[in-house]
Amino acid sequence: MAGLPKRKPRNEKQLAMRFDVLTLFPEVFQGFLGQSVLKRAIDAGLVDVKLYNIRDWAKDKHHSVDDRPFGGGPGMVLKVEPVVDCAESVRRQDPDPGHLVMLTPQGRRLKQPDVERLAENKRILLLCGRYEGFDERIREILKPEEISLGDFVLCGGEVAAMAIIEAVIRLVPDVLGDEDSSASDSFSAPGRLLEFAQYTRPREYRGLKVPEVLLSGNHQAVAQWREENSKERTRRRRAD
Numbered sequence: 001m002a003g004l005p006k007r008k009p010r011n012e013k014q015l016a017m018r019f020d021v022l023t024l025f026p027e028v029f030q031g032f033l034g035q036s037v038l039k040r041a042i043d044a045g046l047v048d049v050k051l052y053n054i055r056d057w058a059k060d061k062h063h064s065v066d067d068r069p070f071g072g073g074p075g076m077v078l079k080v081e082p083v084v085d086c087a088e089s090v091r092r093q094d095p096d097p098g099h100l101v102m103l104t105p106q107g108r109r110l111k112q113p114d115v116e117r118l119a120e121n122k123r124i125l126l127l128c129g130r131y132e133g134f135d136e137r138i139r140e141i142l143k144p145e146e147i148s149l150g151d152f153v154l155c156g157g158e159v160a161a162m163a164i165i166e167a168v169i170r171l172v173p174d175v176l177g178d179e180d181s182s183a184s185d186s187f188s189a190p191g192r193l194l195e196f197a198q199y200t201r202p203r204e205y206r207g208l209k210v211p212e213v214l215l216s217g218n219h220q221a222v223a224q225w226r227e228e229n230s231k232e233r234t235r236r237r238r239a240d
Contacts, residue, residue, distance in 0.1 A: 016122070016172045019049045020090050020098065021161055022083075023128040024065060026051035028158045038165065041175045049165065054078075057086040066131050075132035083127070083138050090125060098123030100144040101164065103157030104133065107146030110164070112192065114147070118164065119171040126164060128157030194233045196226040 021029065033042065033049055041047040055063040059081065066076035091097040099121045108114070118124060127144060139146070149160045169175050199210040213225045 015045055015048055016174075017047045017119075017169065018094075018098070018123045019047070019165055019168075020052065020093075020123070020125040021049065021128065022052050022054055022086055022090065022125065023156075023158055023161070024054050024130050025128075025156070025158060026053050029162070032162050037175065038169060041169055041172065044174070046172055046175055047169050052086060052090055054082050054086045057082040057089065069132065073132075077132050078129060078134050078138070080135040080137045080141070083134065084141050087125065087127060087142050094123060096123050098125045100125045100127065100142060102127045102129070102134070102139070102142075102144040102146045103148070103160040103164075104129055104146050105148050105151075105153050106133075107148040109151070110147050110149055110167075112167075115164070115167040116171060119168045124164075124168070126157070126161040128161050130156040191230070193230045194237060196229040196233065 023029075029049070029051055033039065038047065038049075042049065055065055058065050058079075064079070065082050066078050069075070069077045087100065091100070099118070101118075101124060103126060127142075147160070147164070149163055154160065199214060203210050203215070211225065213221050216222070
């Protein structure tokens, strides 16, 4: 297993979310885990992220995890044995086997309701693909939920795993500090609208002024403006 050195939590809050990342490149996550909101959540003991190198479950002396596809074709395919052995071994580490997610362009496109559903789990395992994809028997044996970031192809599932971790931890209680921060995000319930326009100082820049209503101190008027702005943005930018 690879990962960052264990940090001692600074408070007594109970761990709310555990992520287990199964990857061929655990080093990719080092900087990601040591920055910003995620780092603070890990330090506070609210979130834990464990990294596992799938190669550690390869049985040959070269630690092979891929091979040529049967039937011919370009590229290499991730082998069934090390991936399945890795996933099953990691799941057995905890009484809660967790929710297994396979990151693949063939999966369902991730949307905010999916993130909210994932956040209901206490443990999520993220299986990162590489090369030409997974041996089909991995799907048949592990029966993971398959998720894609969108209709495009990445070099591997690591970036997608980071995106899911970032999206989910925003919904973990106490991670953001202000619970209203995630409630007003784009695509969040109940309206699933884009977030309204935001402004800060200065009040005017290059002839562009902050809307007067936001400077009025009238909270009801501000709320109404934001709601209308959110609806208009959604109509213009995301008619779907």
